[in-house]
Amino acid sequence: MTQGARRSPARRTVLGAAALTAAAAVSAAGAGAAAAAPGTGAAREAEGARGGSRRGLPVPAVIAHRGASGYRPEHTLGSYRLALDMGAHVIEQDLVPTRDGHLVCRHENDISGTTDVADHPEFVSRRTTKTVDGQTLTGWFTEDFTLAELKTLRAKERIPGTRPHNTLYDGRWTVPSFEEVLRWAEQEGRRRGHPVWLHVETKHPTYFRKLGLGLEERLARLLRRYGRHRADSPTFLQSFEPTSMQRMAELVATPRVVLLGTPDDRPYDFVDAGDPRTVADLVTPRGLDWIASYAQGVGPLLDLVVPRRPDGRLGEPTTLVRDAHARGLVLHPYTLRNENAFLPADFRRGTDPNAYGDVFAAYRAYFATGIDGIFTDQPDTGLLAAADHRGR
Numbered sequence: 001m002t003q004g005a006r007r008s009p010a011r012r013t014v015l016g017a018a019a020l021t022a023a024a025a026v027s028a029a030g031a032g033a034a035a036a037a038p039g040t041g042a043a044r045e046a047e048g049a050r051g052g053s054r055r056g057l058p059v060p061a062v063i064a065h066r067g068a069s070g071y072r073p074e075h076t077l078g079s080y081r082l083a084l085d086m087g088a089h090v091i092e093q094d095l096v097p098t099r100d101g102h103l104v105c106r107h108e109n110d111i112s113g114t115t116d117v118a119d120h121p122e123f124v125s126r127r128t129t130k131t132v133d134g135q136t137l138t139g140w141f142t143e144d145f146t147l148a149e150l151k152t153l154r155a156k157e158r159i160p161g162t163r164p165h166n167t168l169y170d171g172r173w174t175v176p177s178f179e180e181v182l183r184w185a186e187q188e189g190r191r192r193g194h195p196v197w198l199h200v201e202t203k204h205p206t207y208f209r210k211l212g213l214g215l216e217e218r219l220a221r222l223l224r225r226y227g228r229h230r231a232d233s234p235t236f237l238q239s240f241e242p243t244s245m246q247r248m249a250e251l252v253a254t255p256r257v258v259l260l261g262t263p264d265d266r267p268y269d270f271v272d273a274g275d276p277r278t279v280a281d282l283v284t285p286r287g288l289d290w291i292a293s294y295a296q297g298v299g300p301l302l303d304l305v306v307p308r309r310p311d312g313r314l315g316e317p318t319t320l321v322r323d324a325h326a327r328g329l330v331l332h333p334y335t336l337r338n339e340n341a342f343l344p345a346d347f348r349r350g351t352d353p354n355a356y357g358d359v360f361a362a363y364r365a366y367f368a369t370g371i372d373g374i375f376t377d378q379p380d381t382g383l384l385a386a387a388d389h390r391g392r
Contacts, residue, residue: 057089057090057197057373058089058386058390059372059373059390060367060371060372060373060374060386060389061089061090061332061372061373061374061386062087062088062089062090062373062374062376062379062382062383062386063088063089063090063091063092063199063332063373063374063375063376064079064080064083064084064086064088064090064091064092064375064376064379065092065334065335065375065376065377066079066092066093066094066107066377067079067080067081067082067083067091067092068080068082068083068086068088068377068378068379068380069158069377070163070166070337070338070376070377070378071165071166071378072166072169073114073155073156073157073158073166073169073170073172073173074107074114074155074158075093075094075105075106075107075114075155075175075176076155076169076172076173076174076175076176077173077176077180077181077184078169078172078173080093080176080181080184081184081188083379084188084192084196086379086380086383087379087380087383088379088382088383089197089373090197090198090199090236090373091185091196091197091198091199092198092199092200092201092375093105093178093181093198093199093200093201094106094107094108094201094203095178095200095201095202095203095215095219096108096109096142096143096203096204096208096215097109097142097143097208097213097215097218098142098143098145098146098147098150099142099143099144099145099146100146100147101213101218102147102177102178102179103177103178103179103215103218103219103222104142104147104150104175104176104177104178105175105176105177105178105181106142106175106203107158107203108203109132109141109142109143109203109204109208110132110137110139110140110141111139111140111141111142111150111153111175112139112140113139113158114155114156114158115140115153115154115155115156115175116153116154116156116170116171117140117153118140120152120153123140123145123149126140126141126144126145127139127140128140128141128144132204132207133204133206133207133268133271134268134271143208143211143213147177150174150175151174151175153174153175154170154171154172154173154174155170155171155172155173155174155175156170156171157169157170161354162339162341162353162354163354178200178219178222179222181198182222182225182226182228183226185198186226195234196234197234197235197236198228198234198235198236199235199236199238199257199332199375200219200235200236200237200238201237201238201239201240201259202215202216202219202237202238202239202241202244202248203215203239204268205239205241205243205244205247205269206241206243206244206268206269206272207268215244216244216247216248216251217251219237219248220248220251220252223235223252223254224252228254229251229252229253229254230252230253230254231253231254231255233253233254233255235254235255236254236255236256236257236297236332237252237254237255237256237257238256238257238258238259238299238332239258239259240258240259240260240261240267240268241267241268241269242258242267242269242270242282242291242295243269243273244269245257245258245294245295246294249294249295255296255297256294256295256296256297257295257296257297257298257299257330257332258282258291258295258297258298258299259298259299259300259334260279260282260283260298260299260300260301260304261279261301262279262301262303263278263279263280263283263304264278264279264280265278265279266278266279267279279304283298283300283304283318283320283323285323288323288324288327288329289327291327291329292327292328292329295329296328296329296330297324297329297330297331297332297372298320298324298329298330298331298332299331299332299333299334299375300320300331300333300334301333301334302333302334302335302336302366302374304318304320304333305317305318305320305321305331305333305366305369305371306318306365306366306369308344308345311345312344312345312346313344313345313346314344314346314365317369321369321370321371322370325370330372330373331370331371331372331373332371332372332373332374332375333366333371333374333375334374334375335375335376335377336359336362336363336366336374336375336376336377336382337359337376337377337378338356338357338359338377338378338381339353339354339355339356339357340352340353340354340355340356340357341353341354343357343358343359343362344362346361347359347361347362359378359381359385360381360384360385360388363381363382363385363386363388363389364385364388364389367385367386367389
């Protein structure tokens with residue numbers, strides 16, 4: 001695909017049939033509209049163009065990070081269901097494989113902190129030490145369990161010190177397979193009368209490929225089975241490894257997003273291949289051109305949109321939003337949470353790191369940059385902030 005084709009209005013049509021008009025309008029508007037100052041008529045016009053109708057995703061969209069993980073143990077059907085009940089526009093899943101090749105929803109393949117596996121004497125011998133993406137970890141790993149074995153475990157809160165109230169729900173849910181989630185989304189879509197949008201991440205794809213448990217082909221088969229393999233599917237695919245999204249582009253037309261960490265980070269597939277590029281290279285105009293050749297969006301760390309100063313307060317926005325929009329890419333940065341510990345210093349309130357800060361002010365600062373959506377652990381808070389932003 002040529003660079004000219006990547007910048008055409010048709011590029012944004014992959015974001016879904018419900019948002020066709022909105023997507024094309026943004027690309028046609030180009031960098032000028034995307035870079036318009038928030039609050040001006042041009043900025044509101046550009047935002048409206050991206051927003052689409054009630055049938056599509058609004059802008060900014062609220063993406064439930066691992067479900068409503070601020071209130072329930074992450075990556076459980078309880079967390080996903082609560083996020084959907086709250087009104088989240090998109091629900092996120094992270095995928096790792098089992099020993100027998102099923103895809104399950106866990107943020108990491110190390111399940112030591114998110115399940116009760118340590119309480120199962122029959123699995124004591126499965127505890128081991130592995131090197132995953134260059135990091136040495138000791139624990140229990142999904143690739144050493146069959147799906148049936150994983151189903152004997154129960155999910156629990158990952159950060160109980162920060163979210164002790166979530167421990168009330170420890171043990172209520174099992175580890176869901178991705179196919180279970182697809183069936184659940186299908187049923188909820190019929191019940192609610194609208195599609196349930198998913199944001200699906202391939203975790204450690206290079207690592208798993210070397211184990212003979214490649215994620216992409218397995219994911220593509222499930223997407224095709226449940227009709228989420230098309231360009232207008234209510235689904236985003238995402239990965240911190242760009243080559244994983246390149247592989248998915250060869251298998252399905254589902255919209256793809258490249259996740260971006262800190263500027264000095266090297267995606268592990270780059271490390272493995274000897275590619276010297278870092279995230280700092282990928283957020284340049286040249287890097288974004290390359291991403292736009294096979295993907296439809298980027299999912300940057302929030303600090304790539306608005307960096308933090310040395311004192312932890314927000315600095316001035318970068319040009320990433322403008323540069324990405326100029327190439328027809330959507331931006332879904334991650335992750336905004338209510339707790340002080342996760343907020344920039346200027347939005348913290350009091351000295352308790354687990355207390356809520358002035359998160360609405362933080363949302364205003366990030367939404368003002370023109371991002372298309374945001375990942376959050378507390379979808380209800382994000383939805384209120386997004387409604388305030390659209391009504392300004």
